[in-house]
Amino acid sequence: MRHLPYFCRGQVVRGFGRGSKQLGIPTANFPEQVVDNLPADVSTGIYYGWASVGSGDVHKMVVSIGWNPYYKNTKKSMETHIMHTFKEDFYGEILNVAIVGYLRPEKNFDSLESLISAIQGDIEEAKKRLDLPEHLKLKEDNFFQVPKSKIMNGH
């Protein structure tokens, strides 16, 4: 993983609507071009890092990159769950992410419950690791200093 930390931004698009409804864990999905532009050596799997919406506050996040073997997606996706409760959805807004570390490969599961508990385990592990000083400093990175005027949709 030569490319970590990896910084990227893109507009939030619609996925299959499973994150909130089936899993209780919403994931903000990036458009295809953002996924296609990932460096070749960023392998599929589950990562953690920092994220902000527009010029908003920076929060802890987990991100899944790959084909979601449980759902057998045919297109690779990159989906970010932000550890923050938002007042409303933010489709169409710019999501800024800094991926700082790798957790595990994507897996298939024999039940929805086991997929959900694996994701909840990822969230807890990510929260702990992001408190390490080496990771905390990236929260303050200039990458997240997005001028308000550069953000569309009034955010």
Ligand SMILES: Cc1cc2nc3c(=O)[nH]c(=O)nc-3n(C[C@H](O)[C@H](O)[C@H](O)COP(=O)(O)O)c2cc1C
């Ligand atoms: C931290 C995290 C870990 C995940 N791990 C897996 C996994 O191991 N296998 C899998 O099939 N999907 C995994 N997913 C992806 C979920 O299946 C996916 O977020 C869900 O299908 C929502 O898709 P949607 O945005 O298209 O609605 C993970 C998602 C997150 C946020």
Ligand SMILES: Nc1ncnc2c1ncn2[C@@H]1O[C@H](COP(=O)(O)OP(=O)(O)O)[C@@H](O)[C@H]1O
């Ligand atoms: N904490 C959060 N993390 C990620 N997305 C969130 C969060 N809270 C609300 N959302 C909203 O929920 C949407 C994702 O829900 P999800 O069920 O995964 O739908 P989709 O399949 O369209 O991605 C995001 O695009 C965003 O607008």
Ligand SMILES: [Mg+2]
């Ligand atoms: Mg999603």
